[in-house]
Amino acid sequence: xxxxxLPGLSTGWTSWLQIALYLLVLLAAAVPLGNYMARVxxxxxxxxxxxxxxxxxSIYRVAGVREDDQMGWKxxxxxxxxxxxxxxxxxxxxxxxQGALPLNPAAMGAVPPGxxxxxxxxxxxxxxxxxxxxxxxxxxLTQMLxxxxxxxxxxxxxxxVLVALIRGFRARQAAALGSFWVDLVRSTLYILLPFSAxxxxxLVASGVVQTFKPYxxxxxxxxxxxxxxxxxxxxxxxxxxxxEPVTESVPLTTxxxxxxxxxxxxxxxxxxxxxxxxxxANAAHPLENPSPWSNFLEMLALLLLPAALCxxxxxxxxxxxxxxxxxxxxxxxxxxLLLPAVAAEQAGNPRLAATGVDDVAGSMQxxxxxxxxxxxxxxxxxxxxxTATTAASNGSVNAMHDSFTPIGGAVPLxxxxxxxxxxxxxxxxxxxxxxxxxxxxxxAGLMVGRTPEYLGKKIExxxxxxxxxxxxxxxxxxLGSTALALSTSAGRAAVFNPGAHGFSEVLYAFASMANNNxxxxxGLGANAPFYNTLGGIGMFIGRFAIMVPVxxxxxxxxxxxxxxxxxxxxxxxxxxxxxxxxxTVLIVGALTFIPALALGPIVxxxxxxxxxx
Amino acid sequence: xxxHIKTATILYLVLTxxxxxxxxxxxxxIAQIAMPAQANGSLIERGGRPVGSxxxxxxxxxxxxxWSRPSATGPMxxxxxxxxxxxxxxxxxxxxxxxxxxIAALRAADPGNLSPVPVDLVTSSGSGLDPHxxxxxxxFQADRVALARGMDxxxxxxxxxxxxxxxxxxxxxxxxxxVLELNLALDAAAGAP
Numbered sequence: 149x150x151x152x153x154l155p156g157l158s159t160g161w162t163s164w165l166q167i168a169l170y171l172l173v174l175l176a177a178a179v180p181l182g183n184y185m186a187r188v189x190x191x192x193x194x195x196x197x198x199x200x201x202x203x204x205x206s207i208y209r210v211a212g213v214r215e216d217d218q219m220g221w222k223x224x225x226x227x228x229x230x231x232x233x234x235x236x237x238x239x240x241x242x243x244x245x246q247g248a249l250p251l252n253p254a255a256m257g258a259v260p261p262g263x264x265x266x267x268x269x270x271x272x273x274x275x276x277x278x279x280x281x282x283x284x285x286x287x288x289l290t291q292m293l294x295x296x297x298x299x300x301x302x303x304x305x306x307x308x309v310l311v312a313l314i315r316g317f318r319a320r321q322a323a324a325l326g327s328f329w330v331d332l333v334r335s336t337l338y339i340l341l342p343f344s345a346x347x348x349x350x351l352v353a354s355g356v357v358q359t360f361k362p363y364x365x366x367x368x369x370x371x372x373x374x375x376x377x378x379x380x381x382x383x384x385x386x387x388x389x390x391x392e393p394v395t396e397s398v399p400l401t402t403x404x405x406x407x408x409x410x411x412x413x414x415x416x417x418x419x420x421x422x423x424x425x426x427x428x429a430n431a432a433h434p435l436e437n438p439s440p441w442s443n444f445l446e447m448l449a450l451l452l453l454p455a456a457l458c459x460x461x462x463x464x465x466x467x468x469x470x471x472x473x474x475x476x477x478x479x480x481x482x483x484x485l486l487l488p489a490v491a492a493e494q495a496g497n498p499r500l501a502a503t504g505v506d507d508v509a510g511s512m513q514x515x516x517x518x519x520x521x522x523x524x525x526x527x528x529x530x531x532x533x534x535t536a537t538t539a540a541s542n543g544s545v546n547a548m549h550d551s552f553t554p555i556g557g558a559v560p561l562x563x564x565x566x567x568x569x570x571x572x573x574x575x576x577x578x579x580x581x582x583x584x585x586x587x588x589x590x591x592a593g594l595m596v597g598r599t600p601e602y603l604g605k606k607i608e609x610x611x612x613x614x615x616x617x618x619x620x621x622x623x624x625x626x627l628g629s630t631a632l633a634l635s636t637s638a639g640r641a642a643v644f645n646p647g648a649h650g651f652s653e654v655l656y657a658f659a660s661m662a663n664n665n666x667x668x669x670x671g672l673g674a675n676a677p678f679y680n681t682l683g684g685i686g687m688f689i690g691r692f693a694i695m696v697p698v699x700x701x702x703x704x705x706x707x708x709x710x711x712x713x714x715x716x717x718x719x720x721x722x723x724x725x726x727x728x729x730x731x732t733v734l735i736v737g738a739l740t741f742i743p744a745l746a747l748g749p750i751v752x753x754x755x756x757x758x759x760x761x
Numbered sequence: 762x763x764x765h766i767k768t769a770t771i772l773y774l775v776l777t778x779x780x781x782x783x784x785x786x787x788x789x790x791i792a793q794i795a796m797p798a799q800a801n802g803s804l805i806e807r808g809g810r811p812v813g814s815x816x817x818x819x820x821x822x823x824x825x826x827x828w829s830r831p832s833a834t835g836p837m838x839x840x841x842x843x844x845x846x847x848x849x850x851x852x853x854x855x856x857x858x859x860x861x862x863x864i865a866a867l868r869a870a871d872p873g874n875l876s877p878v879p880v881d882l883v884t885s886s887g888s889g890l891d892p893h894x895x896x897x898x899x900x901f902q903a904d905r906v907a908l909a910r911g912m913d914x915x916x917x918x919x920x921x922x923x924x925x926x927x928x929x930x931x932x933x934x935x936x937x938x939x940v941l942e943l944n945l946a947l948d949a950a951a952g953a954p
Contacts, residue, residue, distance in 0.1 A: 429844035432887030440934025548846035671848030
């Protein structure tokens with residue numbers, strides 16, 4: 149276990165410098181962006197209101213929406229659900245009908261019903277779990293009209309719910325949470341669209357494809373031959389005397405390059421914490437993430453809006469100190485989990501080292517655990533991405549998590565299990581962490597025997613009931629589904645890797661779906677009726693059984709009067725509160741999931757390094 | 762609820778036109794006019810025919826070519842229409858077996874080479890299309906390629922250096938060698954092996 153006990157020493161200084169630079173740029177960019185978003189969401193004049201204000205108002209006119217409408221929490225929730233229902237039907241319909249629709253140069257047929265159901269819920273719930281391979285399943289039209297649209301509006305819905313909760317804290321005995329429609333349109337038009345367009349073009353410049361031309365066939369530099377099964381006239385494989393399929397050698401002289409309008413979708417998939425890849429290999433695919441520079445930008449986009457929304461929150465409640473406390477909580481949790489991930493991946497795989505392979509980092513190679521990783525990213529950028537994509541509920545990957553070391557894979561798994569509140573999804577991460585903040589002040593209130601309050605609002609029985617729902621529903625879905633999968637043959641049939649790692653694959657799948665992340669231990673054969681159905685339901689619950697109670701809390705808080713800060717008020721912007729909040733998140737997560745983690749990554753780590761044998 | 766459904770449907774259509782039609786079309790138009798090479802896959806031509814993309818690797822098996830990293834795509838390696846990693850877990854015996862097999866193949870092609878095999882040369886990449894190998898993996902193969910082509914090893918190493926990218930801004934990413942372009946340059950320098 150030697151290498152693993154001395155993590156930093158075996159990793160080059162460039163690894164740590166890249167990570168430090170990433171965090172620095174992220175936090176520096178979050179401040180101006182957060183200020184801008186506050187102006188947009190408050191309906192104040194801003195950078196783009198002159199250019200797009202007329203468009204915004206004509207959208208309201210066409211849809212019959214009043215810009216100054218004030219919804220109660222139930223109306224807000226119903227609008228959200230109605231919009232999500234329409235989106236689900238649209239994405240489902242497009243997939244089923246794509247064979248008969250235009251912009252389908254690769255002649256993709258209809259997506260089967262179970263997979264289409266799973267994918268529709270997946271993209272509407274901002275999960276982007278993909279039980280399909282993009283380049284082999286979806287037409288260009290489906291990718292654009294179905295999936296790209298959901299990338300935008302599911303993220304905008306997350307921002308809307310967050311803004312409603314903020315208005316709940318701010319309102320003085322009123323039912324006013326704003327209008328879901330207005331929040332949805334503003335988030336899309338002024339935040340997601342312009343930043344996506346800029347990012348998409350920068351990505352094209354670095355090599356990401358953006359074309360409607362069909363897949364391109366090119367000559368191979370070294371023609372070769374492959375063994376293919378011989379098929380009879382009916383298309384069934386021919387068997388030899390021993391019952392084995394007969395193969396023949398077929399010359400192979402060309403390579404087919406899958407292309408498509410990828411950059412436009414990748415930009416929003418990163419910014420909107422969606423994560424659904426255009427290609428099967430997601431951001432590991434060189435045409436989706438060609439260089440260290442594109443990788444840096446895509447990783448930055450991944451956490452940018454969740455981090456900036458903390459600043460937006462501080463602006464909107466009129467107390468930036470609250471924002472710094474939440475941002476500090478997220479950053480500290482992030483760094484604490486990032487370090488073991490990088491160290492474990494850099495330590496490599498002792499079973500491969502035993503074969504005589506050289507996996508020591510140096511000036512000539514990144515070394516470490518390179519299975520499932522790309523040379524241009526090496527270990528540091530793969531582990532950083534894995535941590536960021538699961539801290540946020542993004543779920544895009546630039547390396548295959550299934551092939552990570554046990555600890556390297558446990559970090560993304562644990563970040564999802566914490567409920568996607570370390571930065572988290574766009575909007576959803578911050579409202580999730582605010583629910584934990586409510587729990588933290590409640591726990592503190594119990595300790596000193598005072599009614600807890602947060603941002604001037606008393607936290608009472610109703611808020612605590614709703615907060616408990618938000619915190620308990622995902623673990624129930626994750627652990628319940630995992631148990632069900634492991635106790636049925638349909639659930640076990642999809643497992644790819646043997647032993648403890650196979651258990652991790654199943655736990656990871658449901659952690660990902662119920663927390664709306666979307667990344668996977670990809671070996672799991674998830675495109676099966678069992679996982680498509682159970683996972684689809686889990687993604688739906690993980691999204692909307694959280695959003696509705698959050699809106700209920702917003703409604704209840706809005707109706708309360710705001711009480712002034714008194715001698716007995718627990719300040720919620722101090723290092724003490726940050727510590728309390730971090731402890732609350734970690735303790736809830738650890739108490740719920742340590743037993744499950746012990747069966748998966750922890751035991752696998754002990755086996756891999758031969759500890760205790 | 763019905764009123765909400767109606768508003769939702771109208772807004773959904775409007776936002777679909779904006780984000781699902783106009784947005785990708787505008788980005789595509791700008792990309793195709795301003796950056797057609799990148800937008801269409803960064804193709805490489807030889808003698809007027811496309812022979813690959815600078816960003817997508819190809820499989821090489823002859824001793825006179827630098828070998829790319831192992832690829833887990835099916836049914837053939839480096840299938841650029843079906844990107845995929847192996848998804849083999851770290852304790853899966855199949856991973857260790859595959860690595861041993863790849864080491865044996867490298868040793869068989871280059872019996873005199875006793876240096877340890879760099880890890881990226883025997884592990885499959887995340888996409889199965891990795892266009893790069895580490896400088897260590899190129900150095901490991903340089904003498905074999907020179908011998909097979911009857912070229913001066915120093916000349917081969919100079920070409921490797923020419924097709925090696927350092928870290929972006931001296932910091933981001935990892936140093937790497939562009940295998941396909943390097944092999945094309947070898948062919949151009951000394952004729953096909």
